[in-house]
Amino acid sequence: MKQRTNRDRQAEDGTIWFNQPVQPLPPLDAEDAREALGELASAAQEQDALQLAQLCAGESPLSTFLGSVLSLSPFLKSAFLRRPQILEALFTQSLFDRLVKIEAEILEPVEGETESRLMTRLRRLKGEAHALIGLADLARTQDTQATIHQLSSLADACLRAAVRYLLRDAHTSGKLKLPDPDKPEENSGWILLGMGKLGARELNFSSDIDLIVLFDPAAPAITEPDEAGELFMRLTRRLVRILHDRTGDGYVFRTDLRLRPDPGSTPLAISVDAALSYYEARGQNWERAAMIKARPVAGDEQAGTRFLGELRPYVWRKYMDYAAIADVHSIKRQIHAHRGHGDVAVRGHNVKLGRGGIREIEFFVQTQQLIAGGRFPELRGRETVAMLDMLADQNWITADAAATLQRLYWYLRDVEHRIQIVADEQSHVLPEDDEGFSRIARLMGCEQDEAFAADFRAALHAVEQHYAALFETAPKLSDKVGNLVFTGDVDDPDTLHTLTGLGFERPSDMIRLIRGWHFGRYRATRSAEARERLTELTPALLQAFGETRRADDAAIRFDAFLSGLPAGIQLFSLLQNNPSLLRLLVTIMGAAPRLAETVTRSPHVFDGLLDPSLLSELPNRDYLSGRLTTFLEGAISFEEALDRLRIFAAEQRFLIGVRLLTGSIDAPRAGRTFSDLADLTIGHAFSAVEAEMAQKHGRIPGARAVILGMGKLGSRELTAGSDVDLILIYDHDEKADWSDGYKPLEPTRYFARLTQRLIAAVSAPTSKGILYDLDLRLRPSGNKGPVATHLDAFRKYQQHDAWTWEHMALTRARPISGDTTLASELQEDIVAIIATSRNAAEVKAAATEMRDLLEQEKPATDRWDLKLVPGGVIDLEFIAQVASLIGAVQDDTERETGTAAVLAHIDPVFADAGDVDTLVAAHQLYTAVMQVIRLCVVGTFDKTDMPPALSDILLRATDTPEMSVLDALLVETQTNVRAIFDRLLRS
Structure with a gap:
């Protein structure tokens, strides 16, 4: 008896072919599987595929698996019977290595190859790879x-091979003059964009490939150029024929060009400029989603990359697009209506377009990408599963939702592949007949149809639940509340x-106000669709207004907000789909007049609440x-950057x-963040001004400039x-007399004008x-x-x-932007000036x-005037600043400019621990109150006319x-601070 080798044992479990054992696949009919295996053995014998014939004649896990495949997939059976060498090759190299080699063969040009021979070669190689x-x-x-990456990579290779052939042919015939015929694509001007599943590298087993074909007439x-349109249209027709036409060798890929702009009236290949003009003027939300x-x-x-870069502002809008939810959802409803979509079912269910299907997971991701991708570049990826991970990382969805939808996505893609692998048909519908359904169940590894049906139904329900949750609408008033009728004159x-x-x-005034909304008085409510959505939203709005305990005021502020909106559909869609945002908007209207004014003046600020x-x-x-870098992306002019x-x-x-209002950050954090925002935006403005100044006046040799933040900006308490x-502090070379631009200026005028x-x-x-x-x-x-100060003059x-009060102010100074070396020098100068020995009594x-x-010139209005009131903020700041100037602050690793930090580090010799604790606690209290009041109130704060919701926020x-x-706490705190102030500074 012949001794079995390692290679024989590996062949039995498939490790030669796949590098690991195969998973058993139950056949539809065991006898049919044996007969199919016998047919393959005979075909292999006839075509000298002897190792394959021997495998088929024996009994092993691999031969059993192969028999099941042949019985379950007529397509694969036909491919392997016609060309047993496809499988014979796997005895000498793994399937993965063979796929890599096939792609290399596809891309390798063949000297003297005709178009018909190219078509034959591509079909044979693609057919082999497809089957493997x-x-x-x-x-x-x-x-x-x-699997989907391999299918996509295969399509890429076939496309590139055909395109390279056609470009070289056009070069040979004199239609093009390629800069480098060995690299025909480079600077050819012929752009092929993969769309849909090809673009995302997610092709299914029998996918069409969706393309948009463009050309750049200015390409080298x-x-x-005037004939480029006709040339590339002809090349595109030939490309489609090479890939799409079915011959005796089959086809390469079915090709669909209908995603191009206005496909009914545009040629197969259109110019880049025409495409950009179309998208900017007429592009639809579904086209944004496709892009x-x-x-x-x-x-x-x-x-192609440059084109997509220019198209980025169209696809990824700076402002969050609330209406995209409703628009994309309407596309989904249209698909349901036109593609036979119905209730969740199993037999006859469309795994791609049906309820709970693949498209719902894709739309779940794409809808949120459309809304937020313009502001969050992390959400601009192409692949569905990767974007589910990113949505979870960015907290748009829960980690559980992401994991569930990923698992279900791969499960449904498996089902889709098995539907298609039966006969290589672009179908997504589960068979209704018993045999067809059982075939899919077995291909999924299930021996019982009921088990597969249960798994499939559970997957559909789970997807449907997540998808439906994305389109929740705001809660309506209960019928028990009563009527809400705003029609008629009475x-x-x-x-x-x-x-x-x-x-x-x-209530009568409110009825008239709301009647005006529904009669289309404002721009935001002039369209029928906007009024319809606002009508649906009104009950929830009114209920939320009532919860503010100043319902009339909240409604009036909302009316003012509504009157300034350029359009309403997007906002009403947002509020319908985000009940929590509706409540937050109403809280702002009821508790925070300043924030309400901000929203009314600039409705776009509400976009950020979708994060x-x-x-x-x-x-x-x-x-x-x-966030700022992303927002400034693409700004071209000086004015656009500033806007x-x-x-x-x-x-x-x-x-x-809003974060402060909702309690997600505290007052000190808000102060630091307001200050960071000022640092960054003023710094960017300064850079833009410097660049714009240099265009006309050039630059001063050796010039350096720094912006020094003072006051609450310097102390990071905005x-x-x-x-x-x-x-603004500046410096330059000593010998510099003029700037080097075409309109030169001497340094003093240069920096004065720069500051202005x-x-x-x-x-x-x-x-x-x-800005500020x-x-x-x-x-x-x-x-x-x-207005601008030379460094030497500043030092001197x-x-x-300088007066003592100026040195006191300097204790809060902080470089916020500009030249880093000058900022370091300035910081050292400030430290040295503050550290100068002084007479403590004189400073006090x-x-x-x-x-x-x-106190004489600006007396406080009442105890809530926390800055000016005796024992208030100014007392605390003066104590901290005096302590800094007389050396009564304990050394720390980094110089502190914030009042709270300085107070906390006061030397015990200057103030005992009890006083320090009182001062720090007072600063915390004042900061909490002042941040809320400055956030919410316009003008002077009147405690007697405070909205109830604002008092709730202050108490929290x-x-x-x-x-x-709180009132008593303020009185006690102010009394204690003033006593400490007198004790520390007047004694």
């Missing part, structure tokens, strides 16, 4: 992701009663910097405020309503608002001095001429004299049970 990928997929020796290879997956797959891939009595019950004090990580992710400097900065700053101030104190332009850029009002109100009065000599003034006397003067921020307790 199907075999590996059924063997479960690779996961489904590997094009000799006659998410677009990928250059063949031809001039660099030109108030409905039951509606008056309902509104009164909801907390409205002037699911808004209330969980701390908005630190890196977070803001990343984007204004928009970004307004939105982020609003979002920081509030929502703070203005910004700045000083910065002031205009930051604080001049525009249609996009202002600037105050430069803290510069040397105040308003009498130059601070060392010899100067500080108390200044405090007394402030200060951890006090009721307003009388």
